Amino acid sequence: MGVKGKLIASIEVKCGGHLIHDIFHTNTHHLPNVTPRKIQRFEIHEGETIKNGSVVSWNYNDDGKDKFSKQVIEGVDPQKKSVTWKVIGGxxxxxxxxxxxxxxxxxxxxxxxxxxxxxxEDIPEPLAFLDFGIHVTKDTEGHLLK
Structure with a gap:
């Protein structure tokens, strides 16, 4: 059994969290255009974009390396404007x-x-991936403030 961990980062946005939520969770397919340095492709394999059980994949750049992730949407809470994505491949x-x-x-x-x-135990904490999320948020905010 490996070492479990949890990392949390919050970033203040000037455009309002509801607008970021709209891009992240309702118009996810626009993210490759909003932040092309970080996300090159988003694809839906099963279901709809933001529905429990939907399967999606991403081609993205994390810490200067091209990567791939396949995920199933595990939880959606419209009131909290949150979505949980469980990685199933990549x-x-x-x-x-x-x-x-x-x-x-x-x-x-x-x-x-x-x-x-x-x-x-010797595997590093996923700080680069957390940094990736912060950069995607900043890029999205910049796009919305234009």
Whole structure:
């Protein structure tokens, strides 16, 4: 059994969390255009964009490396404006036994929560991925403020 961890980062946004939520969770397919340095492709494999059980994949750039992630949407809370994505395939599972990402948006804040289990103790914490989320948030905010 690996070492479990949880990382949380919140970033204040000037455009309002509800607008970020709209891009992240309702118009997710626009993210490759909003933040092309970070996200190159988003694809829906099963279901709809933001529905429990939908399966999606991403081609993205994390810490200067092109990566892939396949995820199932595990939880949607429209009142909290949050979605939980459970990783079921891709680069993250090379280092982690399990990995989930929750994004939540409220008023002027966007919060990223990563819950993971490292395969071994010497695997680093996913700080680069948390930084990736912060950059995607900033790029999205910049796009909305134009």
């Amino acid at each position: 680069d993250l599972l090379e280092l982690y036994n399990s990995f989930s990402i929750t994004t939540a948006c409220d008023h002027q804040w966007v919060t990223w929560t990563l819950v993971y289990e490292k395969k071994t």
